[in-house]
Amino acid sequence: MDLDRALRISAAGMQAQSTRLRVVAENLANRDSTAETAGGDPYRRKTVTFRNRMDRALGAPTLQVTRVGRAQGDFPVRHDPSHPAADARGYVRMPNVDSLVETMDMREAQRSYTANLSVLEVTRGMLTRTIEALRG
């Protein structure tokens, strides 16, 4: 039934967006996670990749998070010779997490999640109405 599929497509979209939100939370939580050893690499920002995959059980393509990758890019450095992760010259490499980027990503994920939720509610209303029609 198509309404049932619509429900599941929206649910898959919500799930993908919540995974994205979880990754954003992880990135923000690790904003200051430096390495524990001298000159080591700090936390590297995680990224999500979405793709439509054919759901065989459903017979329709649904959105899925295919990969949680790591963002390339240089680490900003901070001068702090007393830090355990500082290199020989006294610089500490900081994670490549930009809180502005993460905040924007979070907003977008939230917006998409809400949109999917609204569609799900409308579809559920339509489904309920159809079932009520059976009662006569």
Added chain:
Amino acid sequence: MDPTRTGPIALAESRMRWLDARQRVLSHNVANADTPGFRPSDLRPFGQAVHAAMVQTNGRHLGPAGGADPRARAERRVPDRSMDGNGVALDREAMRIADTETAHALAVGLHRRYLGLFRTALGRNS
């Protein structure tokens, strides 16, 4: 005459089926609001779909004009595409979903009302 095969009941049923399919297509569009390069799609208008489904009962009757495929098709012209090539505008989809919901309520109401008529005719309307 089978009342469920002809007339308003059959029409309401095919309308509901079309609206169900449209809701699925629209929910797919919304789910992909952030997928790079995604192009939204929509069904052909119901009028075209019902035209294609009309059965010719007599060879001398006029046939339906143009075979319409009720399946979803990608939109040719997308007014605004974001930088990543995505063409889904959530406000436009929201309007379509609202339209679909209203039309669905109408179709279900019509279906119910006509079934009620038959029930009345059979004397079961208590």
